[in-house]
Amino acid sequence: MPGELSVSLWRGGERGRYETYRVPRCESQTVLDVVTFVQRHLDPTLTYRFACRVGVCGSCAMTVNGRPRWTCRTHVAKVAGDDRLTIGPLENLRIIKDLATDMQPFFEKWQQAKGAFEPSKTKADPIEQIRPDDPARRLADAAIECINCGVCYAACDTVRWKEDYLGPAALTRAWTLVNDRRDTGNAARLQAVAGAGGCHSCHSHQSCQELCPQALNPTAAIAGLKRRTVAAYLKGEIAP
Amino acid sequence: MTVAGLKHRDSALWIAALVHRISGLMLAIFLPVHLHMLGLAVERGAALDAFLRWTDQPLVKFAEGGLVFLLTVHLLGGLRVLVIENFAWRDGQKQLATLAAAVAAVIAFIFLVRAL
C-alpha cells in the first residue's frame, strides 16, 4: 500500500513542541504502529507507553488528532485524513516526556473517591448470594469494566477547569461500589463524592461517555451518584 | 497543555452545555437591568413610560428577541440537565439538544414577528 504519512508528535515536556516525521503507510496500520515506527527507525529518543498492543490494557492512550483514544485500536485509515496525524500526550495530566504523562493524580483521585472495596464479611461467613440480574448488580456491572486508561479523564473539561474534580473514572468506580451489597464503606464514600471535587461538578458534557473505549457511561454513573448523595444529604446521613 | 481546540468540543451535548452556561451568564447580567427598569414604575411610572417608548424601536425589539432566545434556550438546557440527572438514561440526546436550540430560535422568531 503506497503512501506516506506526515506525523506530528509532541516532543519534550510541558514547554515542548510538535516535531514532524514522515512514516510510510501500510495495510491495517494503527497509530501505535506509527509511533513505534518513529521510535525504532527515526528517533530512538521518543518516549511513549504501550503494553498489550491489542486493546485490553489501556496503556497506549494518547491524543490523536484532538481526541484521546487507544492508539493500538485506532486505525490510521480511519483518522488520517489527507495523510496527516497529530499525536500528543493525554490532556489534563502533567507531561513527563513526549507522549508519556504522569498518571499519579488520576490514581490518587480514585482513592479519594473511596474507589476501593470495603469488605463486610470474613472467610468464615457464608458467601453473599448476589444474583447477576439483581438491579443494583446490573448497575454495577454496567460500570465495572474500567481499566484506568485515563481517556475519560483526558477528555473531561470539568477536570480541565477544576483541579480538585475527582473525574469520571474515579466517580464511576465509586458508583459500582455504592451498588455493591457486600460493601460497607458507603457512608464515607457518599461523603467523599459529595464534597467540593465531587460528582455535583459534572455538567453532563458527556465527552467521557462518547470516548470511553470500553463503552462505559460515566455521565450516567455520576447522575446515579448525584441522586444517592442528595437522598443521603436530605436524610442527614452526610454533610457537605 | 499541548493540543488546542480539542475535537470533542464539537459534540452537540458539549455545545448545549456551553450555550446553557453563556445564556445563564447573560441573563444574570441582564436581570438587574430588567428589575431596575420595572422599578421605574414607582410614582405612577412616568420614568417607565419614557423607557417603554424607547423600547418600541426595532433595534431594541431585536435585542428583546435575543433575550427571549436566551431565556428559552437556558430553560431547555436546564431541562436537559434535570432529565439526565433524575430520569432513566435515554438515547437520542444529541438530536433532542439540537431540536431544543431550534425550538428556542423559533419562539424568539415568533416573538419578533409579533413585536415588530
Next chain:
Amino acid sequence: MNVKLYVWQRATAAIMVPLVLVHIAVIFYVSRQGLTAADILSRTHGSVLWAAYYGLFVATASVHGGIGVRNVLLEWSPISERNVDTFAFLLGQFLLWTGAYTVYVLVLA
C-alpha cells in the same frame, strides 16, 4: 459545588420551570406596541397573585443565579474560592433585594 449547593440549585431550577413558562407567555402577551406603565400597573397593583408569583420568581432566580455564577467563576476565572463565594453571595443578595423592591413597586406602591 457540593451536595448542598447542588440541591439548592436544582430545586430552584425545577421550581422555575413553570415560572419561566408563564413568564414567556406574559412576554408574548405584553409584546405589543404602545405598552405603558399604566397598562402594567393596572394588572399588577394590589394583586396578591402577581406578588406571590414574582416574589417566588425573584427568590428562586437569586439563589439559582448566585450559585450558577459561583460555579462559572470557580471554573473559568483565577479568582480565589473565598472571593468567589463572597461575590456570588453579594450578587444573590443584590438580585434578591432589587427584585423585592421591584415587586413592591409593582404591587404595593
